[in-house]
Amino acid sequence: MNCVIVGCGGHGRVVLDILMAEGEHRVVGFLDSNADVHGRRVDGVPVIGDLMQLERLRHEYDIEAAIVAIGDNGIRRAFADACERGGLQLINAIHPSANIAHQTTVGRNVVIAAGALVCAHCQIGDSVILNTGCIVDHETMIGTAVHICPGARLAGRVTVEAGAFVGIGATIVQSVRIGYEAVIGAGAVVIGSVQPLTTVVGVPAKTIKQRDVEDWSSWLIPKHFMDNPRLKIAEEADLPTL
Numbered sequence: 001m002n003c004v005i006v007g008c009g010g011h012g013r014v015v016l017d018i019l020m021a022e023g024e025h026r027v028v029g030f031l032d033s034n035a036d037v038h039g040r041r042v043d044g045v046p047v048i049g050d051l052m053q054l055e056r057l058r059h060e061y062d063i064e065a066a067i068v069a070i071g072d073n074g075i076r077r078a079f080a081d082a083c084e085r086g087g088l089q090l091i092n093a094i095h096p097s098a099n100i101a102h103q104t105t106v107g108r109n110v111v112i113a114a115g116a117l118v119c120a121h122c123q124i125g126d127s128v129i130l131n132t133g134c135i136v137d138h139e140t141m142i143g144t145a146v147h148i149c150p151g152a153r154l155a156g157r158v159t160v161e162a163g164a165f166v167g168i169g170a171t172i173v174q175s176v177r178i179g180y181e182a183v184i185g186a187g188a189v190v191i192g193s194v195q196p197l198t199t200v201v202g203v204p205a206k207t208i209k210q211r212d213v214e215d216w217s218s219w220l221i222p223k224h225f226m227d228n229p230r231l232k233i234a235e236e237a238d239l240p241t242l
């Protein structure tokens with residue numbers, strides 16, 4: 001199936017590498033909202049335009065599917081909605097070296113990078129990134145547009161709510177709940193539940209920041225995104241759910 005990767009930055013290159021390793025889709029190009037890179041090649045693949053030009057590009061390149069490779073959790077979710085509204089099927093990129101238990105369910109627009117390990121009876125939501133070498137143990141639920149960074153380890157029966165970010169090398173003990181849009185710092189060891197919109201760091205993890213509830217949808221449609229009239233396509237996106 002002909003597909004595009006939305007976002008040609010570092011994560012986009014990782015996703016290209018995974019799709020090439022999988023060999024199931026033909027990547028016809030990157031889309032990127034930075035017009036300066038249009039017409040260039042990234043790892044040999046042309047940057048053919050942006051999402052605003054999707055209707056024309058779809059026909060020109062016979063594009064059927066897309067995957068959004070943007071690190072920002074909110075933009076990733078919003079762009080995925082825009083791709084679907086534009087008639088594209090959302091695909092996953094799952095590296096052949098990732099190990100995923102049979103009883104696990106995986107949503108759409110999901111990236112599971114090299115060496116990731118997902119154990120029995122997990123639920124992985126839409127637009128999730130399970131990055132290189134992370135471990136997600138049994139019966140863990142990962143909500144929409146969560147990013148589990150490289151080498152992070154989640155024990156059994158953990159719940160990670162929508163839009164949360166679990167930093168590189170962090171450890172989450174069993175049965176805790178990470179609230180929506182929470183940020184777990186690199187290397188943190190989380191031994192109790194984390195409130196929504198809260199940043200925790202350290203061993204054991206302690207709160208360093210708490211955002212207002214009014215900021216709740218800010219990750220979904222960040223301010224700079226709303227201020228850019230060319231990118232209003234995400235305006236109608238639903239609020240994320242777990």
Ligand SMILES: CC(C)(COP(=O)(O)OP(=O)(O)OC[C@H]1O[C@@H](n2cnc3c(N)ncnc32)[C@H](O)[C@@H]1OP(=O)(O)O)[C@@H](O)C(=O)NCCC(=O)NCCS
Pocket residue numbers: 131149150166167168183184185186187188199200201202208209
């Ligand atoms: C947690 C994090 C998001 C905080 O960023 P921030 O909100 O900009 O916070 P600051 O850098 O202002 O740091 C605030 C305080 O927390 C401390 N701190 C920040 N991150 C920390 C971490 N991971 N572990 C321990 N302490 C940390 C800082 O030293 C600072 O302490 P001080 O007030 O005593 O000087 C960030 O430091 C982090 O860990 N990001 C994860 C990066 C990552 O995993 N990248 C992988 C991408 S694939």
